[in-house]
Amino acid sequence: MGDLAEMLADRASVVAPQLLGWELRVGTRAGTIVEVEAYEGAADGASHAARGPTARNQLMFGRAGTLYVYLIYGMHWCANIVCGAEGEPGAVLLRAIEPTDGLAEMWGDRPKATRETDLTSGPGKLCAALAISGEHNGVDLLSGDGPVRLLAPRVGLGSDRWLNGPRVGITKAVDYRWRFAVRSNSYVSRPRP
DNA sequence: TACCCGATTTACT
DNA sequence: GTAAATCGGGTAT
Numbered sequence: 001m002g003d004l005a006e007m008l009a010d011r012a013s014v015v016a017p018q019l020l021g022w023e024l025r026v027g028t029r030a031g032t033i034v035e036v037e038a039y040e041g042a043a044d045g046a047s048h049a050a051r052g053p054t055a056r057n058q059l060m061f062g063r064a065g066t067l068y069v070y071l072i073y074g075m076h077w078c079a080n081i082v083c084g085a086e087g088e089p090g091a092v093l094l095r096a097i098e099p100t101d102g103l104a105e106m107w108g109d110r111p112k113a114t115r116e117t118d119l120t121s122g123p124g125k126l127c128a129a130l131a132i133s134g135e136h137n138g139v140d141l142l143s144g145d146g147p148v149r150l151l152a153p154r155v156g157l158g159s160d161r162w163l164n165g166p167r168v169g170i171t172k173a174v175d176y177r178w179r180f181a182v183r184s185n186s187y188v189s190r191p192r193p
Numbered sequence: 194t195a196c197c198c199g200a201t202t203t204a205c206t
Numbered sequence: 207g208t209a210a211a212t213c214g215g216g217t218a219t
Contacts, residue, residue: 037200046200048215056215074213076201093200112203124201169200195219206208 004150005142008064008083012038012090015083017180019092020162021153026130029102031120032153034185035095037167038178039080041088045172049089060089065142069127069134076124077133081141081150095168095179096121098187099129106130121189157182165193 007018016038023030039047039060048057048070059068059082068080068091084090097120099106106119106129113119120126127133132148139148160183167179168189181188 039200048200051216054216070200071214073199073201073211075211078200080200095200122201167200171199195217197215197217199213199215202211204208204210 003152005065008081008142009085011084011088012040012092013176013178015081015090016092016178017159017162017164018156019081019094019150020180020182021157023100023151023153024094024097024130025101025149025151026132026147027102029099029105029130031097031099031101031126031130033094033096034098035121035179035181035188037093037095037180038090038176039093040084040090044176046167046170046174046176047089047091049091050172053089057089059138060091061087065140067136067139067141067148069132069137071134072124077127078123079127079132079136093123094126095123096181096187096189097126097130098185117186121187123189125189163193 016036022033049060053061064083066082079094080091082091110129120129141150163183164177164180181193
């Protein structure tokens with residue numbers, strides 16, 4: 001899918017809103033991406049890559065289209081899509097999807113969820129619902145036949161269909177409004193931007 | 194080798 | 207609204 005590779009070649013803050021509306025699929029489970037956040041390089045203090053490459057964040061410096069999965073707070077997995085030019089760190093954190101397929105399996109891995117809108121409305125929830133974990137770190141999304149796949153929307157999301165606001169849970173570079181979410185979508189995590 | 198703390202979720206007051 | 211759960215990476219001894 002050359003289209004995807006071309007889209008991911010840009011910097012994270014430009015790629016992020018373009019990922020809204022794409023389908024994220026893991027086996028029989030899938031959903032539409034409705035919320036993301038962009039993380040870039042040295043100028044972005046909130047980014048894992050802000051202080052240069054390390055064993056953990058090295059994927060952010062690598063080839064666009066790679067999945068970067070890390071553990072947060074010792075218990076939740078978060079999934080990012082690496083983007084930007086090789087050597088230029090950048091990634092888009094997947095914060096929420098609207099589930100479309102494999103709902104029963106998602107409920108099985110999200111036993112504490114009480115409503116369908118709680119199933120995937122957060123970066124950790126989304127990974128649990130799709131059964132994404134550290135074993136998926138480094139997966140290639142461009143090949144099209146890996147365990148995690150991205151499928152283009154039939155028609156792209158117009159700029160009037162999404163909102164942006166400050167990123168969640170960070171203490172540095174709080175002035176960047178690099179959280180992007182589909183407007184009026186109830187599967188977006190709270191607080192709504 | 195130690196210590197600190199985070200791109201979160203959930204339970205409980 | 208607030209705090210606990212839980213652990214590996216990053217920075218400092």
